[in-house]
Amino acid sequence: MLSNFKDITEIKEAIPKLALLKTKYQPWEDAETGIPSPIPMHFTFFDPSGKGIVLEPVNNGAFKIYDSIGVMTNSPEYSWHLNNLRNYVQMRPHNVGENKLNDQLVIKQIESGSGLLGLPGDYTPPSRFIRATFLSNYIDSFKREDGIMQLYDVFKTVMIPKGLEKLSANSTKSDYTGYWIGYHVTKHTLYIQPECCNTFTQFTLSADLKEKTIK
Secondary structure, eight states: OTTTOSSHHHHHHHGGGOBOOOOOOHHHHHTTOSSOSSOOOOEEEEOTTSOEEEEEEEETTEEEEEEOOSOOOSSSOHHHHHHHGGGGTTOOSSOOOEEEEETTEEEEOSSSOGGGTTOOOSOSHHHHHHHHHHHHHHSOOOOGGGHHHHHHHHHTTTOOOTTSEESSTTOSOEEOOOEEEEEETTTTEEEEEETTOSSOEEEEOOTTOOSOOOO
16 A cells, blocks of 8 residues: 555545455464454555545455544444444533532532543443544644654553453453554654553654664
């Protein structure tokens, strides 16, 4: 995709001619994640205009195309997540304060955060989708140079620590977030943080690049 298309429009035009083949990926099988290969990966792309799409190979390898709202996860299908947002229509980025039911019963909030009361906190894909959607839209505006760290701050709320998603009650293996990647679409810069390290590795692509440089 990155080598053949310059923007979202070109991907949309080409994707009906493409499909994802079902193939085994042995390193994934050997990792015993509990999820068999082929890995049920879905894809998202953005161009410098800010437009984005989500591609899901759910029609026997053929892709469904969705305009992106800026958030995605692998399952269920994207249309399900968009519809599920309707269950959280009450979410607001400000405190509710209190709810007066009658003259004798006034329910007051506990400290702050009542506007997001009910925001799901588990690590299922639907719950992470909801968290990422509201947090990414409710954070304050920021300067361009702060974008990567703002992106990371939102992602931290959906990253899974080791041990919380064990494959079974007797298993020592668990699902977890192995790495985080952020991409600056105008600077063509990739920021990578593995789960075992708190620092970022930065890679920048340029037209005259002749060797790999690491910062």
